[in-house]
Amino acid sequence: MQKIIKITIIFLLIFILGIFFLSLNKSSNYNTEFLVGNKLGEIELVSFEDDSVYTNDDFKNNSFTLINFWASWCAPCRIEHPQLMELSKENNIKILGVNFKDKKINALKFLKDLGDPYEYLTRDSNGKQSVNFGIYGIPESILIDNKLTIIKKFVGPLTKHDLNNIIEIINNL
Amino acid sequence: MLSNTGNFLLILSILFTSFIIYQSFACLKKTNDIIFKSIYKISLLQSTTILICFFTLVGAFMVSDFSLINVYQNSHTLKPIFYKISGTWGNHEGSLLLWVIILTIFSFLFLITNKNHPKNYRINTLIIQNILILGFLFFILFNSNPFSSISPIPKEGLGLNPILQDPALAIHPPLLYVGFVGSSIYFSAAMASVITNYSGKFFAQSIKSWVIISWSFQTLGILVGSIWAYYELGWGGFWFWDPVENASLLPWFAMTALLHSLLVLEKRNILYFWSIILCLLTFTLSVTGTFLVRSGILNSVHTFANDPSRGIYILSFLSLMIFASVYILFTKYKPTNDQINSNSKETFILINNWFMMFYLITVLLGTLYPIFTDAISNNKISVGPPFYNSVIIPVVIIFLFFMAIGPKVRWMKNEFLNFKDLLKIIVGAITVNFIITYFFKSYSLISNLIIISSVFLIISTISDAFKKPKINFARIISHFSFGFLIFFIGLNHNFSIEKDFNLKLGETKKIDNYNFELKDLKLQQYDNYKAVIGKIQISDLSTNKKRTLNPEIRIYDNPQTLTYEASIKTNFFRDYYLTMSNIDRSDYYNIKFQEKPLMIWIWISVVMLSFGGFLSFIRNAKNN
Amino acid sequence: MKIKIFLTIFFISFNLNLGSNEPIVESKIHKNLRCLVCQGQSIADSNSDFAITLKMVVKDLIKDGKSEDEIYDFLSEKYGDWILYNPKLNAGNLLLWSLPYLVLVFGGVIIVFLIRKQSKKT
Numbered sequence: 001m002q003k004i005i006k007i008t009i010i011f012l013l014i015f016i017l018g019i020f021f022l023s024l025n026k027s028s029n030y031n032t033e034f035l036v037g038n039k040l041g042e043i044e045l046v047s048f049e050d051d052s053v054y055t056n057d058d059f060k061n062n063s064f065t066l067i068n069f070w071a072s073w074c075a076p077c078r079i080e081h082p083q084l085m086e087l088s089k090e091n092n093i094k095i096l097g098v099n100f101k102d103k104k105i106n107a108l109k110f111l112k113d114l115g116d117p118y119e120y121l122t123r124d125s126n127g128k129q130s131v132n133f134g135i136y137g138i139p140e141s142i143l144i145d146n147k148l149t150i151i152k153k154f155v156g157p158l159t160k161h162d163l164n165n166i167i168e169i170i171n172n173l
Numbered sequence: 174m175l176s177n178t179g180n181f182l183l184i185l186s187i188l189f190t191s192f193i194i195y196q197s198f199a200c201l202k203k204t205n206d207i208i209f210k211s212i213y214k215i216s217l218l219q220s221t222t223i224l225i226c227f228f229t230l231v232g233a234f235m236v237s238d239f240s241l242i243n244v245y246q247n248s249h250t251l252k253p254i255f256y257k258i259s260g261t262w263g264n265h266e267g268s269l270l271l272w273v274i275i276l277t278i279f280s281f282l283f284l285i286t287n288k289n290h291p292k293n294y295r296i297n298t299l300i301i302q303n304i305l306i307l308g309f310l311f312f313i314l315f316n317s318n319p320f321s322s323i324s325p326i327p328k329e330g331l332g333l334n335p336i337l338q339d340p341a342l343a344i345h346p347p348l349l350y351v352g353f354v355g356s357s358i359y360f361s362a363a364m365a366s367v368i369t370n371y372s373g374k375f376f377a378q379s380i381k382s383w384v385i386i387s388w389s390f391q392t393l394g395i396l397v398g399s400i401w402a403y404y405e406l407g408w409g410g411f412w413f414w415d416p417v418e419n420a421s422l423l424p425w426f427a428m429t430a431l432l433h434s435l436l437v438l439e440k441r442n443i444l445y446f447w448s449i450i451l452c453l454l455t456f457t458l459s460v461t462g463t464f465l466v467r468s469g470i471l472n473s474v475h476t477f478a479n480d481p482s483r484g485i486y487i488l489s490f491l492s493l494m495i496f497a498s499v500y501i502l503f504t505k506y507k508p509t510n511d512q513i514n515s516n517s518k519e520t521f522i523l524i525n526n527w528f529m530m531f532y533l534i535t536v537l538l539g540t541l542y543p544i545f546t547d548a549i550s551n552n553k554i555s556v557g558p559p560f561y562n563s564v565i566i567p568v569v570i571i572f573l574f575f576m577a578i579g580p581k582v583r584w585m586k587n588e589f590l591n592f593k594d595l596l597k598i599i600v601g602a603i604t605v606n607f608i609i610t611y612f613f614k615s616y617s618l619i620s621n622l623i624i625i626s627s628v629f630l631i632i633s634t635i636s637d638a639f640k641k642p643k644i645n646f647a648r649i650i651s652h653f654s655f656g657f658l659i660f661f662i663g664l665n666h667n668f669s670i671e672k673d674f675n676l677k678l679g680e681t682k683k684i685d686n687y688n689f690e691l692k693d694l695k696l697q698q699y700d701n702y703k704a705v706i707g708k709i710q711i712s713d714l715s716t717n718k719k720r721t722l723n724p725e726i727r728i729y730d731n732p733q734t735l736t737y738e739a740s741i742k743t744n745f746f747r748d749y750y751l752t753m754s755n756i757d758r759s760d761y762y763n764i765k766f767q768e769k770p771l772m773i774w775i776w777i778s779v780v781m782l783s784f785g786g787f788l789s790f791i792r793n794a795k796n797n
Numbered sequence: 798m799k800i801k802i803f804l805t806i807f808f809i810s811f812n813l814n815l816g817s818n819e820p821i822v823e824s825k826i827h828k829n830l831r832c833l834v835c836q837g838q839s840i841a842d843s844n845s846d847f848a849i850t851l852k853m854v855v856k857d858l859i860k861d862g863k864s865e866d867e868i869y870d871f872l873s874e875k876y877g878d879w880i881l882y883n884p885k886l887n888a889g890n891l892l893l894w895s896l897p898y899l900v901l902v903f904g905g906v907i908i909v910f911l912i913r914k915q916s917k918k919t
Binding site: 006009010013016017019020021022023024025026030034073101 | 464468470481484485488491492495496499503541544545547548549552553757758
């Protein structure tokens with residue numbers, strides 16, 4: 001009996017310390033990568049220009065769509081913009097821009113200065129729509145396929161590396 | 174220059190420490206009961222060297238010697254001198270030096286104050302303590318060296334995080350360290366006690382003072398930390414069950430349990446094994462806490478800048494420590510026969526320990542569980558205040574009743590309690606609760622019970638003070654302050670009023686019984702920051718009283734940070750607490766207003782609680 | 798007689814609290830949601846864009862007649878369980894919720910066992 005207790009205690013300690021060692025190599029930063037593989041729910045995005053609404057059906061014919069949340073007041077969005085411009089040249093993918101908590105004039109000026117990569121441009125003036133996409137800070141981008149399954153999520157500005165990654169994915173299928 | 178001095182002193186301390194261990198082994202071989210004079214001398218030298226080493230670092234901070242990376246990263250020439258000094262231990266490397274100071278000073282003091290205990294026990298304690306010291310000195314020298322130099326020498330430092338530039342946070346680490354690093358000495362003593370088979374009440378006597386003093390400091394340290402969180406973090410609470418806060422609370426539970434079980438060991442010579450476990454547990458939890466905080470595997474408000482290599486070192490050290498102590502315990506421990514009578518004081522102390530273990534395991538589990546789910550199933554979860562509150566609070570109610578009854582029974586005797594007296598007290602407690610309910614109107618079942626049980630403890634403890642011919646004031650004070658603490662936390666938690674709204678300059682808003690007006694915004698320049706100071710007038714419509722609060726938004730330059738300073742008006746009945754923050758891309762300001770009844774009494778209760786500890790320390794010192 | 802007084806006061810003091818079955822409190826929900834972009838704060842304590850957005854969404858969901866648990870489910874589906882400060886009672890968290898009580902029961906059993914052992918001897 002005493003022996004069993006002793007062995008249990010030692011195993012428990014090894015287990016706890018082992019987990020600590022394992023966790024040391026993990027990043028403690030949080031991301032929403034677990035959403036990858038899930039389907040998008042009902043989309044209801046209001047067009048930037050008028051009050052027409054985009055829904056899931058609008059994206060079913062694209063082999064890939066990149067949903068990009070951006071705003072003119074967001075500095076990192078400027079950094080990622082060249083990558084989006086580059087990506088807009090690709091045939092296999094369409095970019096859906098969601099203008100987040102922004103003023104219309106500023107947003108238009110932003111696009112005039114840096115170019116407009118968006119096939120569809122919508123707005124999320126009060127930010128409520130972003131919650132449906134699991135967005136918690138902008139810029140954030142979601143790559144979906146024609147079944148509206150999330151292929152990849154990008155939190156923070158898209159880098160050159162991310163861009164190549166996307167191009168590889170869309171041209172491989 | 175200071176870099177060389179510091180490194181030299183560190184190496185010197187390592188030599189002294191090694192020499193102490195060497196001499197101690199030599200001393201163990203001698204059959205007589207005398208400790209070498211040289212051991213005393215080197216111990217004194219060792220403590221002095223470490224102290225000088227620490228003051229060298231303090232000096233480097235005072236003169237802003239940026240040739241040291243540590244000073245460069247954590248200081249700035251424009252910082253007030255007080256914060257330059259406190260910056261020494263406000264960072265990882267410097268605070269480790271403080272660790273070692275406490276380890277060595279406690280080692281030295283334990284050596285010179287326990288002369289009536291056998292040589293082997295004392296020498297073994299010294300050896301183990303010095304192995305710990307050695308471990309930390311190596312850590313400092315090779316991994317976290319505060320004396321590492323940088324070249325070329327930067328002209329200006331990066332500055333200390335502004336929320337750490339605060340008087341409470343300047344004294345918080347030293348207090349807390351005396352508490353949980355101090356527990357190292359009874360870790361060492363417990364190991365020595367098992368090795369040399371020096372058990373029972375004499376062992377209890379030799380460590381009792383150390384447990385009491387570390388407990389008292391730990392209590393104060395936790396208090397100062399919460400006060401800081403209360404006024405600095407700007408959400409109006411004082412305890413968030415944040416992993417870092419929990420790390421300081423875990424050893425406290427173990428210490429509290431130990432404090433009580435030692436009484437039994439001293440008086441009745443039982444619970445030896447359990448007391449040893451608690452001694453080992455306290456320091457192990459302290460090191461575990463340090464590991465969790467410094468390795469950065471936890472997400473926390475108070476995260477230090479972290480670095481995985483630190484984590485690996487502390488974790489290896491912790492593992493060695495745990496397995497060595499488990500090994501010694503399993504191989505050297507000789508079972509003793511414990512006799513416990515029901516309804517005797519020792520039963521109630523066991524009950525105290527039982528509850529302490531419950532709190533400890535709950536908090537430990539809540540703190541570690543997210544790490545485990547993440548490592549095992551890659552699922553990140555949060556364990557926050559709702560979990561702790563719903564698990565712990567109901568149990569606290571039962572605990573308080575036991576805590577009230579426990580001291581009334583005597584050692585060993587199966588004696589029946591005077592139920593009539595208890596009934597009187599409980600009627601009193603319920604009456605108080607009734608009055609409070611009437612006064613504050615609505616609240617829940619659980620808060621009723623919290624108030625009844627805490628008032629029961631308070632009345633019962635005070636009535637003890639008048640009954641017994643020979644009373645232990647330390648115990649009375651600590652117990653009733655604990656009752657007060659829970660009582661005030663209960664009231665405060667239930668009757669706080671919170672308002673959250675947006676205002677712009679010149680606007681007035683009426684919410685319930687209050688009128689809020691943002692009268693003025695002033696920009697002011699200070700030495701190391703700019704501040705936007707709001708002037709908000711609160712008129713109480715029922716009494717027509719007007720109060721002005723001045724919350725600040727501070728913009729620090731080095732490093733660039735925005736902080737929100739709460740404006741707090743305190744009196745004996747309530748705190749008015751108000752923070753103002755800017756809303757991005759809008760000319761509105763977000764205002765959070767809270768009215769927190771009896772806030773100051775929570776602090777006072779904890780001060781009294783630790784005062785009880787200090788009193789008990791003095792009493793204990795007199796008796797020996 | 799005393800017991801009567803005792804019981805009366807006891808019941809009166811509880812009766813005062815009946816009927817306090819309040820509607821869902823927004824601030825309670827806010828306190829239970831982690832602000833993902835802040836360091837260890839709930840959205841009630843934060844003023845970040847994320848917190849402001851989430852507060853609006855919570856308000857809408859309440860307006861739509863969603864219960865507290867439905868709101869938590871919705872948000873944890875979008876952001877993961879990390880966002881909830883009160884971990885859900887599910888298979889993965891079973892140990893978290895049950896172990897404290899197991900310890901409590903187990904400790905009680907040990908104490909009773911120790912006392913029994915002694916009283917048998919005497």
